[in-house]
Amino acid sequence: MSTSLLGHDERLPLYQRLRDEMLAKIAAGEWLPGEAIPTEAELTQQYGVAVGTARKAVDTLVAEGLLLRAQGRGTFVRRPNFDGSLFRFFRQVSSSGQPQIPESRILLCKLEQASAAARTALQLQNKERCIYLERLRLIDGAPLFHERIWLPASRFAALQDVAPSDFPALLYPFYEQQCGQRIASAQETLTVSTADSALASTLGVNIGSPVVVIERTAVGYDRSPLEYRLSCAAADSFRYQVSIS
Template sequence: MDTVTFPAKADLRLPRYQLIRDDIVRRIADGQWAPEQAIPTEADLCQAYEVSIGTLRKAIDLLVADGVLTRTQGKGTFVRRPRFDSSLFRFFRFKSADGKSVQPTGKVLERAVLKPSETIQEALQMKSGEKSIRLSRVRLIDSRPVLWEEIWLARHRFEALTTLPLDEFGDLMYPL
C-alpha cells in the first residue's frame, strides 16, 4: 500500500486517528474495499499512514465499534456488510408513552426532479447542468409526525427512484 495523503478537504486539525478513520470510511464508500473483504494488515496501514500501531488501532477500534469493520482473530480485519435493520436507528432515541423504545416509520410526501443549488451540486459532486432528485419525507411515530427530511440525490445515480411509486419507498432509504 502506498503512502496515504489525505484529501484536500480533510481537516488536518483533527487527531491523526480520526483522519485515518475518516479516510478508511471514504475508501470503503468509494469501493476500494468491498463488504466482507479484508483491509490491508495493520503493519501495511501503519506504514501507509506513517503512524504508530497505537494510533492505527485507535482508528480501527472506532470503526469496529461503529460496525463498519469486524476483526477475526488470526484472519484479519474485514469490511462489515451493512446492516440496516437496527444500526440506522441508533440515531433515533424516541420513546413511547410507556417508556419503550420506538422506531419511526417514514413516508415520502413529494418527489421532484430539478436542477439543484450550487451548494447541493457541489456536495453531490455533480456536473453543471445535471438534474437531481429531491425527496420530502416525514418520520412518524404512532402516525404522528416527529421529523421532516429533505433528501437530495444525484439523478444519474438514482434514476430508478424517479418512477418508483411513493408508497413503495418504505421506511429505510439505504437498503432501497
C-alpha cells in the same frame, strides 16, 4: 503471484498505497459492507508486502471508520449506523414510553433542479438535476421529522421508477440495492430555526415554533458526495445528553 500496487502514487508510503488499493475495492463493491476482508496474512501474500505494512494499512482504515475489527472473527467492512444522531438527540418513544424506531413515509419523489445549498453540498454543475425526496418519520402516527433529500440524478436515476409507497424504511440499503450507491460516512450539523406555515402544518406545531434542523451531507467510499438532507423536528422533542468523566 502478488498483485502490483504500481497504479497508486509511488511517492506515498507502501502502507498508504495498500490502504488506497483496499479502499478502491470497497468503493467498487468488491468488498461489501458487513463482509470480512482478507486476513493480514492473505494481504501480505496477495500484495507482496510485509505483515507490518498490511497491518498498518488495515489499522488506517479502522481508524478512519471504514473497517471494523471483531475479536476472533476477522476484520469487516463497516456498515455505519446513520440513525445514531436521531437516537442521541431526540426522544423516540411510543405512547407507552418504550423506545421505538420511527415509521417512514415517502411523500414525494421527483426530478428537479437542486437548491443552491444542495448543489454546493453535492458539488454539482449549475444545470445538473437531482432526485428530490420528501419523507415523514412518525411515532404512533404523529410526525416526528420532516426530511428533504437531494440525490445526484446521474447516480440515482433508477429511483424515478419507484413509487413513493415502495420505498422501504431504510434508505441507504435501498440506494445500494436500486442504484449501486453505497454510503460510507456523513457529516451533520445541528441548528435551530423556526417553523414556517408549511412545516408547522406538517409537524403539528404553531407557526414560528422552534425547530431543530439536522443538515447532513453523506459521501461514498470514494468520498464523492451522494446525498444532501435536511431533517426538521419540533424543538420540544429535542434533548442533549453527554457523559463527562
